[in-house]
Structures are given as structure tokens and as C-alpha cells.
Amino acid sequence: MSPTDAKASLYSARGLTKIYVMGEVEVPALREVDLEVAESEHIVLLGPSGSGKSTLLHMLGGMDRPSAGTLAFRGRDLTHEDDRALTLFRREHVGFVFQFYNLVPSLTALENVEMAAEIASDPIDAREVLDLVGLADRADHFPAQLSGGEQQRVAIARAVVKAPDVLLCDEPTGALDASTGILVLEVLQHVNEKLGTALIVITHNEAIGDTADRVLRMGSGRIVHEARNETPRAPSEIRW
Amino acid sequence: MRRTLDKKLLRNLLTMRAQIIAIVLIIACGVASLVTMLTSYSGLTTSRDAYYARYRMADVFAPVKRAPRSVLYDVERIPGIREVQGRIVFDVTIDIPWIAQPCSGRTSSVPDRPGRILCGLHMTAGSWFEGDGTRQVILADRFAREHRLKVGDDLLVLMNNKKQPLRIVGIAQSPEHVYLIRGAGDIIPDHERFTVMWLSESFSESVFGYEEAINDILATVERSANVQEVIASIDQRLEEYGAIGAYALKDQASNRYLNDEIEGMEASAGVVPIVFLGIAAFVLNVLMGRLVRSQRGQVAIFRAFGYSNAQVVAHYLKLALLVGLLGAIVGSALGLWFASAIGALYKEFFDLPFYVFQIDTNAIAGGLFVSVGFATLGALQAVRAVARLDPAEGLRPAAPSTYGRTLFERVRPLWRRMGFASRMVLRHVARTPARAAMAAVGIAFATAIVLFTSYIYDAWDAMVDTQFRLIERQDARVVFHEKRGREALYEVRHEPGVLAAEPELVVAVELANGPRTRRTGILGLPRDTELHGLLDRSMRRVALPEDGLMLSQALADVLGVVRGDTLEVRVLEGERPVLSLPVTAVLDEYLGAFAYADIELLSRWLDESYVMSSVRLRVDPHYEDELGTALKDLPAVAAVTFKDRTVKAFRDTAEESQQLSNAVLLFFAGVIAFGVLYNTARISLAERARELGTMRVIGCTQREVGLVLAGESAVLTVLGLIPGIAFGIWLSWVLSKAYATELYRFPFVMHPSNVVTSVCAIVVFAVIANALVLRRLRKSNVIEVLKTRE
Structure with missing residues (x-):
């Protein structure tokens, strides 16, 4: 991977702040975060629960709006976009992968992927993507007929099929055993390398940080430490 | 601990208030129908009994031609008679200056001084007569109100060929x-x-020349007496005075219509509320079950905390109990409110001085029982299944529900063309067929009720159309005081605007088929009548027989005869012959219970060659007023009725009595359709929150997500509409066959436009329900669901 500064900027956040108002209490989830993400960059977000990593991910994905600060995507200001615009932003540019897969249970693996493809403007072929995640032969299975790892790979395929600019993954391996987790990470890295999709992964698992270009450590709503991997490792090489 | 759970229960009720309200309303409608009908039934019955008792309604009525007042002493001695009263009754013509036609009236004599009399008067204004009451009148309240006549006004009355003004001294109502x-x-x-x-x-004695004479006798009988035997004795005693036969209260026209209504209500009170309550109970059962099932996660938390299975079950039973209780309370209140509105209608319709509104505690208890019972049952079934889950199982995000391929997918070209939203909807509906079926059944009920309501409107229309266009083809009818010969026909033909005239003759008879008897009038018509259409079952005109009777369906039913049977006809006038005549046809008439025969045959029974009691006219509409005014001055004319006005009066009456119940029916249908669809969509929204949230995250718009929810509603609506239409048609058909009083029976008519209207109505309910759920979907950020679990 080439160094970040040599690449164009994908995200640019300045003083990003999010305060949740819970009844009468104000809970700051994110405090004045500055962050630059380059095109095709692979970032891992580490940190304890409540450190603000999910909030940051939601903000980047257009699922939430900041309370203060600015957030730009390829120079486009996302801070003040309305719900409709954010929906279109997610549709065109962002792929999400969750810890609990969240497949639509009434659609087959292929249809889950097609669903995302149908609403995208320039999608990749759904079968091709299923092949990419190694599930071509499971295309016609319903989620209930798939293992956890398989479901997560379908979820990745669903996120990837619309050829997003960034994949946002919230604990993608959290519910999986080691070998399945590695398989999923390999798929993610494969997508990152093959399609040039930026990859931002939240995890509790320190070891996964070794696979990224950059590791951001969060605490109390701030980025408290940043490290760059000059030679990221393959998922199969890391110790779980 | 328990208090915390109760607090949760209360908050649950608050957060689910929209769903709870929908459920409560459904069961409330069922309870309301029960309370309304039973309360109205007992109210009208009690009102009638109290009115009759307080104003001493007679048990027997015995009209005669003319009898000396002294005959009352003989009648009083008849065993079983308690009290006797004589009076002078005459038909007169009233000239109301602002009405172009003559009005008719019936005068009855009452003692000069007020006292305890049979068929007493309830005075609403003014007082009894002054002095001997010469040129004074106590007027019926209804007529006085109709024409805004007050005590002190004069009424121009044609009595015994002399027109004279009578001073109104009092205004009254009578149980008679x-x-x-x-x-x-x-x-x-x-x-x-x-x-x-x-x-x-x-x-009365002086104006009608009836000094010390009477022509009508009222009597009450001892409780233990056999009324039929008393009547036979009275008839025997009065025969020499031209008696046309005494009759009991049950045959008195006014009382018969009142009793008809009471009996009709008794019959429908046994069926309608049970159907409604059944529907409501069913829907309640289903919805309560689903409501509890949607609380899966919470149940798991209770169990994880160490609450026992029984405690969790008890908690949800409390919820069901509350819902059932609320439904019963709201339903009872609603029912009592409807019943009081119906009571007010009855008071007006049956001209009652008071209406006894009685709360039927049995109805309320029954409603409570059903309401609480079915709410509990529905909740119990669901909560037991949910409580059986291991706590950990319930706390884990639900495993993806198992879906399979549906039948639709066999039609590959069609399936391929469907978007993912349609596929999700169809698979979801197909995955839970029992649930879909239940929702569809609810919609089917609602559709049937709407269709049935519109049927009732159409049935009334068809009834009016048949009766007043096809059967009664005249424009006006002139009724004479006395029977008259052919000359009357020629006389009337020369009045202004008369295009055609036909005679008719009503002869009082008693028809008997074994033990079944009915006192009625046979209507005599010319055999080639143009102004009356006699229609058989297939609406073909049939000709009058030379020597036989035709009966309307209602009368044939009362007497238990069919075409070809023979009836004994006891003529109650003239020489009172008794004949045996065949029934040559049963006519398909929807209004009234009539018998028809050839006018010449009837005349012969009276030892006349050709007599008539009234004349039917076809009138040039431009001359209506002129004709009316001319007839006002003919002493022989007792009344003139123009058909248009009768039709209007009929429609008004029908509308008055139908509007309220139809409004209630439509409300009920709306509540069911709305309640079922709203709850289905809300529960879907709750159960599929993660799925819908995912769709939003992927980039589906609110609209696209809403489409999945609305699509499910649409499919369920369509699934319900189809059997609902069939059910509604069947229900209408059953009513047309089963519901028949002597006053009217319903023809079976079903216009395609009704089906369209009903479908539209249900669709409107569905759209409203979905609009509310979609609004909720927009307001609640479904993405939040995905954020919370990490």
C-alpha cells in the first residue's frame, strides 16, 4: 500500500463532535475529532466500548449528523445534508457490514445482493460478487440456511455489489469463530485490494490492527493514538 | 418487585396506546352492539307496557254500526269482562287552509268531564273540554306539531256534511x-x-245524531279470562247492532306495528350482536396474541432476572384483562349512548309520551365476559409460548426467520420481473399463512359488513320502486266515507286533471286456515286493472281470478298457505257470509300483508252488484292542487292521498330508522378494517425493525422501505376482500330470505357498484391505517435499531 498523503482525500473531518441528548442528560460521544481518510485506505478502529468508534463510523456512513464540526466526502460537505440526500449518499458511496449480518431473511443470498444492486446506479454483477466472497454455490439459499460466516460473507457481497467507495464494517468478525473470522477478513482485504474500496473496520481484536494501513485507537470520544503499518499482514498471518 | 412490573404494564399501555386503542375499539364495537340491541329491546318493551298500563289500554275493541248506550250493561255482564266503555267514532274531513288536499281525521268521543277512561289521553297541552264541549276538540299531538297548531286555534272540520270550526282546547297522545x-x-x-x-x-251525540247511542266499544278483560271466548260472547251480544266483529289488542293495527318492531328486534338481538361480538372476539384474540408475541425480548429479560414463568404469564394476563375491561367499559358506554339515541327515535316514531330507558345489566355482564375472556385467551396462548423460551434465546437477536420459496416462484417469468420489495412481501405473507389468514378474515368481515350495509340501502330502494312504480301504479287515491256505487267513478272522472279512474273496494274479513286466522281487509280490484300491478315471483303480471284470492307473501306466510290451498273467508260485513276460496297466486310484494280479489266478487258478498270504497286515479301532474282543492268540498270524500307524498313519507321513515344503524355498522366495519391492518403493520414494523433498518442503511429510501410494509397490508387486504365480497353477498341473501315482518321484507338486489363501493371503503380504511404506520416509520429512525446492539 502506498502512503496516505500520496492519495486523494476521501474523508476530511474537522472538529467532529457528537452529543447525544438522552432525556435531560447530554452524553458526548465524539469530541472534536479531526480525521483524514485517503481513497482505498484500510483503517482499523480500536477502542473500548463507548469510546466513540461506532459513532464515528455512523457519521462517516451518513447514518448520523454531527452536533458540531464539519465532515466532507471528496470535498462534498455532509454536515448539513437532509435525510434524503444522506440516503442517496449511502446508496451511491457506502457499503455497511454489521456484526450481526442483518440479511433480509425473506430473500435468498443472491436476492439480498441483488436488492442492493437494484438501487445502485452502477452495480457489479451480483453473481460475480457472490463468487468473489466464495459463495457462488450458495446463491439460492435463504439466510436461515447459511452459517454465520456465510451470512457475513453475503452481507459483504451485498455491501460490495454497488461498487461503493468505502466499506464500513462494525465488528464484522465479532460473532464468528477464529477460522471463519479470518475467512471474512480475507474477503474484506481482497475487496480492498481488488476493487480499491476504502475499508474502515471497527474491532475489539487488537491483532486485526496488523492487517490495516493505519490503526486508530479511540478513547472517550477522541482519537488517542494513531499508528501506521508500513507492511500490513495478511489475515492468515495474524494470531487471533 | 410487583410494583415495578405494574409500572411497566402501565408504560407498555402508553407506548402501545395506538395499537391498544385499535384493539379496544374493536371489542368495544362488539360489546356495543350487544348492549345497544338488548337495551333498546327492553326499553321499548317496558315503555309499551308502562304506557299501556298507565293509560289503561283496552284489551278488546268492538265496532258496531249503531247500538244504544244501554247495551254496555249487557256487555259488562259477559264473564271475563272487567270494564266497558262506549264511544262514538267517525271519520271526518279536515280542511287545513295551507294544504291543497283534504286531510282526514277520526273523531272518538270521550266523557265531557275528565276521569279514568280506557285508552286514556296523555295531555301534552291545554285542558279537557269546557261545559258540554260543543265545538271543542282535543287534537292529536303529532298532527298539531306537524301543522304548528296550538291550543286556542280553530280547526275547520267537515262533519256530517257540515263544515264547522272547532276550537282546539287540548292536545294529547293516546296509547291507541x-x-x-x-x-x-x-x-x-x-x-x-x-x-x-x-x-x-x-x-258527538248531537253532531252525528247519536243521542244515547254508540258505535264502538272498548273493554278490558280479567287477567284469567280467555280473550277469544270473551270476543265470541261480545260478537254474539252485538250481532243485532251491525257488529263487524270484535278483535283483541294483538290484532289492533297500531299495536301490531309496535309489536312487530319489538319482535323483529328480539329476533335480531339474538343474532346480530352474537355475530358482531364473535367477529370482535376473534380479532381481539388474534391481536392480543400478536401483541404479546412482539414482546419476546422483554419476556426473556424477565425470565433472565429470575421471574417465574407464572409471574410473567400473570403480568401479560393483566395487560389482557385491562384491554378486555377497557373494551367492555367503552363498549357498554357506547352501547348505552346508541341505545338512548335509538330510544329517542322510537319515542318519536311510535309517538310515545315517555321512553323508559333501562340499562340491561345482563348485556353488560355478557359483554364484559366475552371481552375479558377472549382478550385473556389470546394473550394466554401467546405468552405461554413466549415464556417457554430460554431467557438467553430470547435475548439473542432473533435468528433469521426461516423463509422458503413460495408457489408464486413457480411462475418464473413473473417472479423474475418482481422487485425485491414484492418478493419480500409475498414470502413474508406466505411464511406466516395462519397469521395472514386471520388478518384476511378480519378484512373479510369488514368488507362483508360494508357490502351488507349498502345492500340494505338498495333493498329499501328496490322495495320502494317495486311497490310504488310497479305495484301501485296510480297517482292518487280518493277514499270515501261510505261505500258507493258506479256513479262515484263517473263523478270523480269529471274532476280536474283526472286522466283515468279505477274503483277499489275494501271488505273486512277474517281469513282462516285451520287454527291460523288473520283479520284483514280484502282489496277488490277490477279484473283488468291498469292502476295496480299484481306481480308473481318472477315479477310477471298476473290477472285476478274470477273466483279466488291472491295473497301477498307476508299474508301467505302468516296463514301458512301456498298457491292452490283453500282459505275460509269469514266476511265481517253485510250478511256476513262464510266462503271457501282457493289461493290462486302468492304475490311477490315487499310491503304490507294484503289479499286481493275481483271487485265484482266482493260486491256480491255484500249483496251489491258493484260498490267501491275508494277510487284510484291517474292524474295530470299540473292539476294536482286544483284536484285536491275540488275534492276538499266533496262531502263523500274522506281522504285523498297522492302517491309522491306517500313515497316521500316512506323514504323519510326508512331513512330515519336506517341511518343510525347503518352509521353504526359502517363505523364497526371501519374499526375492524383499520384495527386489523394497523396492528398488522405495527407488529410487522416491530418484528422487522432490523430488516427495515438494514434496507435504510443500504440506501433504500423511506418510500422503498414503506413499500414493504404497505405491500404486506395490500396483499392482506386483497386476500380479505375476495372472500369478504362473497360473504357480504351471502349475508345479504340470508337477510332477504330470513328477515320478514308484516310491514316489509327485503328483496335481494346486488348491484356491482355496491361491490366497488365496498372495496373502495375498505381500501380507504387500509390507506388510513397504513398512512399512520408509515408516518411512524418516518418518525422513528429505523437505523437506530441497528445502532443499539453492539
């Missing part, structure tokens, strides 16, 4: 005339043109 019609041929009261009124005995 709760349903005021002229006689056998009339069905609907014409309050504008017909009234009863009361004159003093002295004045």
Missing part, C-alpha cells in the same frame, strides 16, 4: 295510536294528512 294509520290499506303513517282527535260525548 302509537302508530297512526288510517286502516288496513295503509302501511306508513301520513302525519301531515291524517290524525285522530277527541270530541266530548255530548257534542
Whole structure:
């Protein structure tokens, strides 16, 4: 991977702040975060629960709006976009992968992927993507007929099929055993390398940080430490 | 601990209030229908009994031609008779200056001085007569109100060929005339043109030349007496005075219509609320179950905390109990409110001085039982299944529900063309067929109710159309005081605007088929009548037989005869012959219970060659007023009725009595359709929150997500509409066959436009329900669901 500064900027956040108002209490989830993400960059977000990593991910994905600060995507200001615009932003540019897969249970693996493809403007072929995640032969299975790892790979395929600019993954391996987790990470890295999709992964698992270009450590709503991997490792090489 | 759970229960109720309200309303409608009908039934029955008792309604009525007043002493001695009263009754013509036609009235004599009399008067204004009551009248309240006549006004009355003004001294109501019609041929009261009124005995004697004489006897009988035997004795005693036969209260026209209504209500009170309550209970059962099932996660938390299975079950039973209780309370309140509105209608319709509104505690208890019972049952079934789950199982995000391929997918070209939203909807519906079926059944009920309601409107229309266009083809009818010969026909033909005239003759008879008897009038018509259509079952015109009777369906049912049977006809006039005549046809008439025969045959029974009691006319509409005015001055004319006005009176009456119940029916249908769809969509929204949230995250718009929810509603609606239409048609057909009083029966008509209207109505309910859920979907950020679990 080439160094970040040599690449164009994908995200640019300045003083990003999010305060949740819970009844009468104000809970700051994110405090004045500055962050630059380059095109095709692979970032891992580490940190304890409540450190603000999910909030940051939601903000980047257009699922939430900041309370203060600015957030730009390829120079486009996302801070003040309305719900409709954010929906279109997610549709065109962002792929999400969750810890609990969240497949639509009434659609087959292929249809889950097609669903995302149908609403995208320039999608990749759904079968091709299923092949990419190694599930071509499971295309016609319903989620209930798939293992956890398989479901997560379908979820990745669903996120990837619309050829997003960034994949946002919230604990993608959290519910999986080691070998399945590695398989999923390999798929993610494969997508990152093959399609040039930026990859931002939240995890509790320190070891996964070794696979990224950059590791951001969060605490109390701030980025408290940043490290760059000059030679990221393959998922199969890391110790779980 | 328990208090915390109760707090949760209360908050649950608050957060689910929209769903709870929908469920409560459904069961409330069922309870309301029960309470309304039973309360109205007991209210009208009690009102009738109290009115009759307080104003001493007679048990037997015995009209004669003319008898000396002294005959009352003989009648009083008949065993079983308790009290006897004589009076002078005459039909008169009233000239109301602002009405172009003559109005008719019936005067009855009452004692000069007030006292305890049979068929007493309830005075609403003014007082009894002054002095001997000469040229004074007590007028019926209804007529006075109709024409805004007050005490002190004069009424121009043609009595015994002399027109004279009578001073109104009092205004009254009488138990004898709760349903005021002229006689056998009339069905609907014409309050504008017909009234009863009361004159003093002295004045009646002098004006009609009936000194120390009477022509009508009222009597009450001992409780233990056999009324039929008493009547036979009275008839025997009065025969020499031209008695046309005494009759009991049950055969008195006004009382018969009132009793008809009470019996009709008794019959429907046994069926309608049970159907409604059944539907409501069913829907309640289903919805409560689903409500509890949607609380899966919470149940798991209770169990994880160490609450026992029984405690969790008890908690949800409390919820069900509350819902059932609320439903019963709201339903009872609603029912009592409807019943009081119906009571007010009855008071007006049956001209009652008071209406006894009684709360039927049995109805309320029954409603409570059903409401709480089914709510509990529905909740119990669901909560037991949910409580059986291991706590950990319930706390884990639900495993992806198992879906399979549906039948639709066999049609590959069609399936391929469907978007993912349609596929999700179809698979979801197909995955839970029992649930879909239940929702569809609810919609089907609602559709059927709407269709049935519109059927009732159409049935009334068809009834009116058949009766007043096809059967009664005249424009006007002129009724004479006395029977008249052919000359009357020629006389009337020369009046202004008369295009055609046909005679008719009503002869009082008693028809008997073994033990079944019915006192009625046979209507005699010319055999080639143009102004009356006699229609058989297939609506073909049939000709009058030379020697036989035709009966309307209602009368045939009362007597238990069919075409070809023979009836004994006891003529109650003239020489009172008794004949045996065949029934040559049963006519498909929807209004009234009539018998028809050849006018010449009837005349012969009276030892006349050709007589008539009234004339039917076809009238040039431009001359209506002129004709009416001319007839006002003919002493022989007792009344003139124009058909248009009768039709209007009929429609008004029908509308008055139908509007309320139809509004209630439509409300009920709306509540069911809305309640079922709203709850289905809300529960879907709750159960599929993660799925819908994911769709939003992927980039689906609110609209696209809403489409999945609305699509499910749409499919369920369509699934319900189809059997609902069939059910509604069947229900209408059953009513047309099963519901028949002597006053009317319903024809079966079903216009395609009704089906369209009903479908539209249900679709509107569905759209409203979905709009509310979609609004909720927009307001609640479904993405939040995905954020919370990490």
C-alpha cells in the first residue's frame, strides 16, 4: 500500500463532535475529532466500548449528523445534508457490514445482493460478487440456511455489489469463530485490494490492527493514538 | 418487585396506546352492539307496557254500526269482562287552509268531564273540554306539531256534511295510536294528512245524531279470562247492532306495528350482536396474541432476572384483562349512548309520551365476559409460548426467520420481473399463512359488513320502486266515507286533471286456515286493472281470478298457505257470509300483508252488484292542487292521498330508522378494517425493525422501505376482500330470505357498484391505517435499531 498523503482525500473531518441528548442528560460521544481518510485506505478502529468508534463510523456512513464540526466526502460537505440526500449518499458511496449480518431473511443470498444492486446506479454483477466472497454455490439459499460466516460473507457481497467507495464494517468478525473470522477478513482485504474500496473496520481484536494501513485507537470520544503499518499482514498471518 | 412490573404494564399501555386503542375499539364495537340491541329491546318493551298500563289500554275493541248506550250493561255482564266503555267514532274531513288536499281525521268521543277512561289521553297541552264541549276538540299531538297548531286555534272540520270550526282546547297522545294509520290499506303513517282527535260525548251525540247511542266499544278483560271466548260472547251480544266483529289488542293495527318492531328486534338481538361480538372476539384474540408475541425480548429479560414463568404469564394476563375491561367499559358506554339515541327515535316514531330507558345489566355482564375472556385467551396462548423460551434465546437477536420459496416462484417469468420489495412481501405473507389468514378474515368481515350495509340501502330502494312504480301504479287515491256505487267513478272522472279512474273496494274479513286466522281487509280490484300491478315471483303480471284470492307473501306466510290451498273467508260485513276460496297466486310484494280479489266478487258478498270504497286515479301532474282543492268540498270524500307524498313519507321513515344503524355498522366495519391492518403493520414494523433498518442503511429510501410494509397490508387486504365480497353477498341473501315482518321484507338486489363501493371503503380504511404506520416509520429512525446492539 502506498502512503496516505500520496492519495486523494476521501474523508476530511474537522472538529467532529457528537452529543447525544438522552432525556435531560447530554452524553458526548465524539469530541472534536479531526480525521483524514485517503481513497482505498484500510483503517482499523480500536477502542473500548463507548469510546466513540461506532459513532464515528455512523457519521462517516451518513447514518448520523454531527452536533458540531464539519465532515466532507471528496470535498462534498455532509454536515448539513437532509435525510434524503444522506440516503442517496449511502446508496451511491457506502457499503455497511454489521456484526450481526442483518440479511433480509425473506430473500435468498443472491436476492439480498441483488436488492442492493437494484438501487445502485452502477452495480457489479451480483453473481460475480457472490463468487468473489466464495459463495457462488450458495446463491439460492435463504439466510436461515447459511452459517454465520456465510451470512457475513453475503452481507459483504451485498455491501460490495454497488461498487461503493468505502466499506464500513462494525465488528464484522465479532460473532464468528477464529477460522471463519479470518475467512471474512480475507474477503474484506481482497475487496480492498481488488476493487480499491476504502475499508474502515471497527474491532475489539487488537491483532486485526496488523492487517490495516493505519490503526486508530479511540478513547472517550477522541482519537488517542494513531499508528501506521508500513507492511500490513495478511489475515492468515495474524494470531487471533 | 410487583410494583415495578405494574409500572411497566402501565408504560407498555402508553407506548402501545395506538395499537391498544385499535384493539379496544374493536371489542368495544362488539360489546356495543350487544348492549345497544338488548337495551333498546327492553326499553321499548317496558315503555309499551308502562304506557299501556298507565293509560289503561283496552284489551278488546268492538265496532258496531249503531247500538244504544244501554247495551254496555249487557256487555259488562259477559264473564271475563272487567270494564266497558262506549264511544262514538267517525271519520271526518279536515280542511287545513295551507294544504291543497283534504286531510282526514277520526273523531272518538270521550266523557265531557275528565276521569279514568280506557285508552286514556296523555295531555301534552291545554285542558279537557269546557261545559258540554260543543265545538271543542282535543287534537292529536303529532298532527298539531306537524301543522304548528296550538291550543286556542280553530280547526275547520267537515262533519256530517257540515263544515264547522272547532276550537282546539287540548292536545294529547293516546296509547291507541302509537302508530297512526288510517286502516288496513295503509302501511306508513301520513302525519301531515291524517290524525285522530277527541270530541266530548255530548257534542258527538248531537253532531252525528247519536243521542244515547254508540258505535264502538272498548273493554278490558280479567287477567284469567280467555280473550277469544270473551270476543265470541261480545260478537254474539252485538250481532243485532251491525257488529263487524270484535278483535283483541294483538290484532289492533297500531299495536301490531309496535309489536312487530319489538319482535323483529328480539329476533335480531339474538343474532346480530352474537355475530358482531364473535367477529370482535376473534380479532381481539388474534391481536392480543400478536401483541404479546412482539414482546419476546422483554419476556426473556424477565425470565433472565429470575421471574417465574407464572409471574410473567400473570403480568401479560393483566395487560389482557385491562384491554378486555377497557373494551367492555367503552363498549357498554357506547352501547348505552346508541341505545338512548335509538330510544329517542322510537319515542318519536311510535309517538310515545315517555321512553323508559333501562340499562340491561345482563348485556353488560355478557359483554364484559366475552371481552375479558377472549382478550385473556389470546394473550394466554401467546405468552405461554413466549415464556417457554430460554431467557438467553430470547435475548439473542432473533435468528433469521426461516423463509422458503413460495408457489408464486413457480411462475418464473413473473417472479423474475418482481422487485425485491414484492418478493419480500409475498414470502413474508406466505411464511406466516395462519397469521395472514386471520388478518384476511378480519378484512373479510369488514368488507362483508360494508357490502351488507349498502345492500340494505338498495333493498329499501328496490322495495320502494317495486311497490310504488310497479305495484301501485296510480297517482292518487280518493277514499270515501261510505261505500258507493258506479256513479262515484263517473263523478270523480269529471274532476280536474283526472286522466283515468279505477274503483277499489275494501271488505273486512277474517281469513282462516285451520287454527291460523288473520283479520284483514280484502282489496277488490277490477279484473283488468291498469292502476295496480299484481306481480308473481318472477315479477310477471298476473290477472285476478274470477273466483279466488291472491295473497301477498307476508299474508301467505302468516296463514301458512301456498298457491292452490283453500282459505275460509269469514266476511265481517253485510250478511256476513262464510266462503271457501282457493289461493290462486302468492304475490311477490315487499310491503304490507294484503289479499286481493275481483271487485265484482266482493260486491256480491255484500249483496251489491258493484260498490267501491275508494277510487284510484291517474292524474295530470299540473292539476294536482286544483284536484285536491275540488275534492276538499266533496262531502263523500274522506281522504285523498297522492302517491309522491306517500313515497316521500316512506323514504323519510326508512331513512330515519336506517341511518343510525347503518352509521353504526359502517363505523364497526371501519374499526375492524383499520384495527386489523394497523396492528398488522405495527407488529410487522416491530418484528422487522432490523430488516427495515438494514434496507435504510443500504440506501433504500423511506418510500422503498414503506413499500414493504404497505405491500404486506395490500396483499392482506386483497386476500380479505375476495372472500369478504362473497360473504357480504351471502349475508345479504340470508337477510332477504330470513328477515320478514308484516310491514316489509327485503328483496335481494346486488348491484356491482355496491361491490366497488365496498372495496373502495375498505381500501380507504387500509390507506388510513397504513398512512399512520408509515408516518411512524418516518418518525422513528429505523437505523437506530441497528445502532443499539453492539
